[in-house]
Amino acid sequence: MSKKIEEDQIFLTGLSDHLKFHYLRGKGHLFSYLWNRFQWYNYPKWQKVSRFPLHIDVEISSVCNMKCPMCYTTTDIFKEKVDRGLMAFDLFKKIIDESAKYKLFSIRLSLRGEAFLNPHFIAMLKYAKDKGVKETSTLTNGLQLNEEIFEQLVDFGLDWLTISVDGWGEKYESIRKPAKFKETYQKIKNYAQIKKNKRSLKPVIKVQSIWPAIQEKPEYFYNTFKPYVEEVASNPLIDFLREDKNIQYIEDFTCAYLWQRMSLGADGNVLMCQCDDMEEKILGNVKDDSIYDIWHGVELNRIRDIHVQHKGPKILEPCKHCAYPRRTEAREEVGLDNRKVTVEKYTGKTNIISKIAGGDV
Numbered sequence: 366m367s368k369k370i371e372e373d374q375i376f377l378t379g380l381s382d383h384l385k386f387h388y389l390r391g392k393g394h395l396f397s398y399l400w401n402r403f404q405w406y407n408y409p410k411w412q413k414v415s416r417f418p419l420h421i422d423v424e425i426s427s428v429c430n431m432k433c434p435m436c437y438t439t440t441d442i443f444k445e446k447v448d449r450g451l452m453a454f455d456l457f458k459k460i461i462d463e464s465a466k467y468k469l470f471s472i473r474l475s476l477r478g479e480a481f482l483n484p485h486f487i488a489m490l491k492y493a494k495d496k497g498v499k500e501t502s503t504l505t506n507g508l509q510l511n512e513e514i515f516e517q518l519v520d521f522g523l524d525w526l527t528i529s530v531d532g533w534g535e536k537y538e539s540i541r542k543p544a545k546f547k548e549t550y551q552k553i554k555n556y557a558q559i560k561k562n563k564r565s566l567k568p569v570i571k572v573q574s575i576w577p578a579i580q581e582k583p584e585y586f587y588n589t590f591k592p593y594v595e596e597v598a599s600n601p602l603i604d605f606l607r608e609d610k611n612i613q614y615i616e617d618f619t620c621a622y623l624w625q626r627m628s629l630g631a632d633g634n635v636l637m638c639q640c641d642d643m644e645e646k647i648l649g650n651v652k653d654d655s656i657y658d659i660w661h662g663v664e665l666n667r668i669r670d671i672h673v674q675h676k677g678p679k680i681l682e683p684c685k686h687c688a689y690p691r692r693t694e695a696r697e698e699v700g701l702d703n704r705k706v707t708v709e710k711y712t713g714k715t716n717i718i719s720k721i722a723g724g725d726v
Contacts, residue, residue, distance in 0.1 A: 414624060421629065426452070426482045454485045468497065471501070474501065480505060519560060573600060587701050623668060628641070
């Protein structure tokens with residue numbers, strides 16, 4: 366398998382901090398975490414299908430409260446194809462009840478929308494933890510999240526929280542409308558203090574940005590957030606809007622996700638993978654089918670076989686538009702804490718988000 370199994374992230378924090386992040390992430394169930402990581406990295410290489418998914422993305426909201434210029438949720442095709450809404454608590458319970466039978470290790474309570482728009486978020490978190498799910502995580506734009514909710518995240522055992530913060534100041538506000546940077550920054554500082562007050566190491570917090578939003582002064586972005594979070598990272602600009610014309614793929618690419626995780630939409634639809642943003646390949650619906658049967662089903666095994674033959678981006682529509690089969694190239698090196706961090710971008714990509722307030726990003 367040629368493609369690295371980790372996402373194409375630029376870790377601005379150093380290796381020791383990155384290892385500490387993973388240690389704290391697994392703290393409290395460290396042996397289970399290490400076993401899960403062993404499976405996560407090796408099962409795709411061995412093309413071994415586990416008894417049950419190693420991880421499940423549960424989209425408890427497919428709607429968002431922001432309109433970012435680079436995001437697919439603002440497009441007409443997404444609005445036409447995806448049944449946008451909030452996951453019902455009863456459906457969530459059905460998912461977790463089946464998962465508990467197979468001792469599912471981890472869930473992420475997010476996928477395409479803003480998870481904290483679902484009023485049942487805390488109840489869902491508590492239900493998953495009570496049923497034995499070891500690791501719970503979510504991704505947020507931070508707008509709906511506040512200190513009161515964060516205290517509950519600590520109390521009910523969220524393990525990992527990723528907050529998307531694209532840039533700082535006016536640039537952040539032009540991308541992440543209607544959020545205000547000072548408010549977001551102060552919230553993150555307050556979250557760190559809440560953890561300290563409660564003597565809690567969790568949730569571990571990652572702040573991440575898209576690279577074009579911080580490329581002018583990455584060290585400033587890093588230094589701004591590092592005192593308050595466990596991980597600072599950045600992503601190359603993904604072609605969510607499908608504007609790129611000169612896509613270059615890794616020749617012998619095989620996607621690891623098909624052996625690692627399953628992604629469930631807010632309406633119960635089972636996506637081919639977490640990157641099938643437009644639901645171009647639906648494998649079933651958990652209202653009618655079991656996760657186990659879909660995971661071991663004929664269609665998903667057929668898709669795995671296509672990827673074993675390195676034909677995914679040639680045959681499967683979601684894979685043609687996916688970031689992970691794309692070739693990357695070193696773009697530049699930046700200095701952080703007397704370290705050199707190599708920044709990569711997707712080969713053939715312009716790295717411009719869109720025409721937005723304040724100019725090109």
